[in-house]
Amino acid sequence: MGRWEPNARGRLERAALELYVEHGFEQTTVAKITERAGLTERTFFRHFADKREVLFAGSGAMQELCVAAVAAAPDSATPLDMVAAALDAASARWEERGETVRKRQTVIDANAELRERELIKLAALSTALADAMRRRGVAELTARLTAETGIVVLKVAFERWIGDPGQRSLPQLIKECLNALGTMTGSR
Amino acid sequence: MGRWEPNARGRLERAALELYVEHGFEQTTVAKITERAGLTERTFFRHFADKREVLFAGSGAMQELCVAAVAAAPDSATPLDMVAAALDAASARWEERGETVRKRQTVIDANAELRERELIKLAALSTALADAMRRRGVAELTARLTAETGIVVLKVAFERWIGDPGQRSLPQLIKECLNALGTMTGSR
DNA sequence: TACGTGATGACAGTCCCTGTCATCCGGGTC
DNA sequence: GACCCGGATGACAGGGACTGTCATCACGTA
Incomplete structure (x- = not known):
C-alpha cells in the first residue's frame, strides 16, 4: 500500500x-x-x-467524440444529419462496453442527485453540439433546437436500450426515435 | 420576533x-x-x-397547471397541440409576475447546483405531461417524445424571453420556436 | 381549566468539501 | 552519487449542509 x-x-x-x-x-x-x-x-x-x-469522468471524452462527428459531417448534411452522426458515434462507443454502462446507469437511476448531474452533463453536451453546428454555419436558433432535440432522442432511446434485454441495438433505437419524431411534428 | x-x-x-x-x-x-x-x-x-x-417551491403548482391544460384539451387536439396548450398556460402565469421570475432566474443561472435542480424539475414536468397525454390515449413513445420536445421549446423560448428586454411576449416566442421546430424536422 | 396536537427550539452528530502546510517520490543537474 | 525541484500525496483543522431526538411552546377543544 x-x-x-x-x-x-x-x-x-x-x-x-x-x-x-x-x-x-x-x-x-x-x-x-x-x-x-x-x-x-x-x-x-x-x-x-x-x-x-x-461517475461522470468519461463524459468529457464522449462530448469531444460527438463534437468531432459534427465537424466531420459532409457539407451536404442537414442540421439533423449532423446531430444524427453525433448520436451514432456516441452510441457505438456505448455498445462496446454495454455491461459497464448498464451497471453505472443502475446506480444513477437509483439516486436523485446523480440524475441531476446526468441532466446537466447532457445539457453541456447539447450546448457543445449547438456550438459545433454554429461553426458549420447553422443559424443560432436552428442549432440550439436541433441539438436539444438530438439530446431528447438520445435520452429516450438510451432509456429503452437500458430497459430492453438486449433486443434492439442502440443505433437502431435512435433511428426509430428519429422517425417517430418526424411523424410527430409533421402530423399537423 | x-x-x-x-x-x-x-x-x-x-x-x-x-x-x-x-x-x-x-x-x-x-x-x-x-x-x-x-x-x-x-x-x-x-x-x-x-x-x-x-427557490422551487412553486414548481408543483406550475406542473399541476400544465397537466390540467392537457386534460382540458379538446378531443380533436394532436399530441403537439396538448403540449402547446400546457406551455401557454405556464407562460401566461409567468408573464403575470415577470419581475420576480427574472430575479429568480438570475440567481439560478449564476449557480451550477441550482441549474441542476432546475433541470430535474423540468424533467419531472416532462414526465407529468407524458403521463397526462397517455391518459388521453396517446401512445407511449409519442407521449414521451412530444412531452420532451415541449420542454425543449419551453427552455429555449424562456431563455430568449429572459435575455430580451421585454420585446416579444413569452407565448409569442414559444410559437416561433414551435414553427422553427416544424421546419427543422421537415427539412429533409 | 386541563389536555392534545402540531409547530418550533435546542443540541449533538455525521458527512461533504476546502484551505494549508508538511512530506514524499521521481527525474534531471552537476 | 549528492543535490534539488516539481508534482502528487498525507495530515490536520474547520465550515457548512443536513439529520435525529427530545424538550418546549402556542393554539383549539372539551
Whole structure:
C-alpha cells in the first residue's frame, strides 16, 4: 500500500463504482472509497470535484467524440444529419462496453442527485453540439433546437436500450426515435 | 420576533430569495436565512428539503397547471397541440409576475447546483405531461417524445424571453420556436 | 381549566468539501 | 552519487449542509 502505487485516479473510480453498486450511492462515504483505494479523502477531492463526479469522468471524452462527428459531417448534411452522426458515434462507443454502462446507469437511476448531474452533463453536451453546428454555419436558433432535440432522442432511446434485454441495438433505437419524431411534428 | 409569528414558510422563502440576490447562493448560509426570518436552521429544513428547494417551491403548482391544460384539451387536439396548450398556460402565469421570475432566474443561472435542480424539475414536468397525454390515449413513445420536445421549446423560448428586454411576449416566442421546430424536422 | 396536537427550539452528530502546510517520490543537474 | 525541484500525496483543522431526538411552546377543544 505504498504511497506511490500507480493510477490513483483509476483506483478511485473503480472503488467508487464498486461501492456504489454494493451499497448504493448515499450509503457510501468518501472515506470508504479512499480506504478501499488505499488513499486519503483529500486526494479523492483532488481528482474529482465532488462525490458524484467520479461517475461522470468519461463524459468529457464522449462530448469531444460527438463534437468531432459534427465537424466531420459532409457539407451536404442537414442540421439533423449532423446531430444524427453525433448520436451514432456516441452510441457505438456505448455498445462496446454495454455491461459497464448498464451497471453505472443502475446506480444513477437509483439516486436523485446523480440524475441531476446526468441532466446537466447532457445539457453541456447539447450546448457543445449547438456550438459545433454554429461553426458549420447553422443559424443560432436552428442549432440550439436541433441539438436539444438530438439530446431528447438520445435520452429516450438510451432509456429503452437500458430497459430492453438486449433486443434492439442502440443505433437502431435512435433511428426509430428519429422517425417517430418526424411523424410527430409533421402530423399537423 | 415571537416564536409564533405567522407564515414561517413564506418568511423563509422571502428571506432566502433576498439573500441569494444580495450575496449569491453559495455565499448565503442557511443560518443567515433563518436569522433574517427569525427562525432556526432546523425549522428551515422542516419546510424545505434542502437549501436549493426554497427557490422551487412553486414548481408543483406550475406542473399541476400544465397537466390540467392537457386534460382540458379538446378531443380533436394532436399530441403537439396538448403540449402547446400546457406551455401557454405556464407562460401566461409567468408573464403575470415577470419581475420576480427574472430575479429568480438570475440567481439560478449564476449557480451550477441550482441549474441542476432546475433541470430535474423540468424533467419531472416532462414526465407529468407524458403521463397526462397517455391518459388521453396517446401512445407511449409519442407521449414521451412530444412531452420532451415541449420542454425543449419551453427552455429555449424562456431563455430568449429572459435575455430580451421585454420585446416579444413569452407565448409569442414559444410559437416561433414551435414553427422553427416544424421546419427543422421537415427539412429533409 | 386541563389536555392534545402540531409547530418550533435546542443540541449533538455525521458527512461533504476546502484551505494549508508538511512530506514524499521521481527525474534531471552537476 | 549528492543535490534539488516539481508534482502528487498525507495530515490536520474547520465550515457548512443536513439529520435525529427530545424538550418546549402556542393554539383549539372539551
